[in-house]
Amino acid sequence: MIPLFQERRQKLTQFKALRPRPKTSTASAPEGLYTRCPDCKQDYLSDQVAANYFVCPGCGYHMRLTAHGRLRLVADKGSIRELNAGLYTTENLDFPGYSEKLTALEASTGLKEAVITGVCTIEGHSTVIAVMDSRFMMGSMGSVVGEKVSRAIEYATRRRLPIIIFTASGGARMQEGIVSLMQMAKTGNALARHHQAGLLYISCLTHPTTGGVTASFASLGDIILAEPRALIGFAGPRVIEQTIRQTLPEGFQRSEFLLEHGFIDRIVERHEMRATLGRLLRLHSPSARKGFAYISHPVK
Numbered sequence: 001m002i003p004l005f006q007e008r009r010q011k012l013t014q015f016k017a018l019r020p021r022p023k024t025s026t027a028s029a030p031e032g033l034y035t036r037c038p039d040c041k042q043d044y045l046s047d048q049v050a051a052n053y054f055v056c057p058g059c060g061y062h063m064r065l066t067a068h069g070r071l072r073l074v075a076d077k078g079s080i081r082e083l084n085a086g087l088y089t090t091e092n093l094d095f096p097g098y099s100e101k102l103t104a105l106e107a108s109t110g111l112k113e114a115v116i117t118g119v120c121t122i123e124g125h126s127t128v129i130a131v132m133d134s135r136f137m138m139g140s141m142g143s144v145v146g147e148k149v150s151r152a153i154e155y156a157t158r159r160r161l162p163i164i165i166f167t168a169s170g171g172a173r174m175q176e177g178i179v180s181l182m183q184m185a186k187t188g189n190a191l192a193r194h195h196q197a198g199l200l201y202i203s204c205l206t207h208p209t210t211g212g213v214t215a216s217f218a219s220l221g222d223i224i225l226a227e228p229r230a231l232i233g234f235a236g237p238r239v240i241e242q243t244i245r246q247t248l249p250e251g252f253q254r255s256e257f258l259l260e261h262g263f264i265d266r267i268v269e270r271h272e273m274r275a276t277l278g279r280l281l282r283l284h285s286p287s288a289r290k291g292f293a294y295i296s297h298p299v300k
């Protein structure tokens with residue numbers, strides 16, 4: 001009897017697959033009510049996802065976050081003062097369609113460029129902060145992104161403040177050619193002077209951080225943190241495989257792989273980021289350093 005039932009069930013399943021599917025309730029739901037997780041492909045109420053800092057309530061996948069959303073998450077309420085908010089990109093190489101793209105993106109995102117820089121406090125500790133936004137041309141680094149990041153670092157050096165940079169970038173901006181590549185040296189130099197002044201730089205890598213940004217300021221942190229499962233690399237895995245003609249190991253270029261291989265210092269879940277940054281800033285604050293000097297050189 002049992003094989004007969006099994007056979008019937010199998011046939012029913014086959015028939016069901018052939019029938020047109022009835023529309024699910026999500027199809028008729030108002031747009032934006034549900035958010036689909038790119039990892040587990042499940043739909044969740046958008047409000048629920050937003051309340052969970054855009055971390056999937058089911059599988060813990062960290063979805064992309066806007067620069068403003070990120071600032072609200074880590075900075076003390078009302079403490080942010082934006083720096084160089086008026087800087088915007090002007091056409092320099094007559095790249096076809098570039099100006100139109102910039103104008104359209106400014107209208108859709110409300111951002112002037114792919115990075116927001118400013119001064120804020122995190123758990124009461126003053127710091128300079130730069131946050132990239134991947135909605136704006138994949139967070140690519142053109143002359144203005146490089147300039148804003150460099151100016152933020154220089155501001156931190158002058159005021160003897162730490163700097164925290166959240167990266168999310170597809171790399172250098174091809175529409176700006178060689179000018180975009182020059183930003184790597186510029187930001188690197190600014191960070192070298194910040195470092196020489198004995199100040200702290202915390203780099204926070206988010207999904208995805210690639211290309212010229214990985215190859216410059218993203219990798220120069222005194223402390224490098226990353227969000228779980230973030231793609232972090234220079235060239236994409238397919239390009240590498242085609243170049244070296246080898247299959248890449250499982251999980252290559254993901255935060256967990258990079259932590260295991262010593263490229264990053266710690267993976268920090270989004271809801272722990274603020275507390276982690278607050279603790280690191282406290283441990284590296286001038287008063288904490290004085291305490292440490294006393295412990296390392298006790299008075300005889």
Ligand SMILES: [Zn+2]
Pocket residue numbers: 037038039040041042056057058059060061
């Ligand atoms: Zn999920």
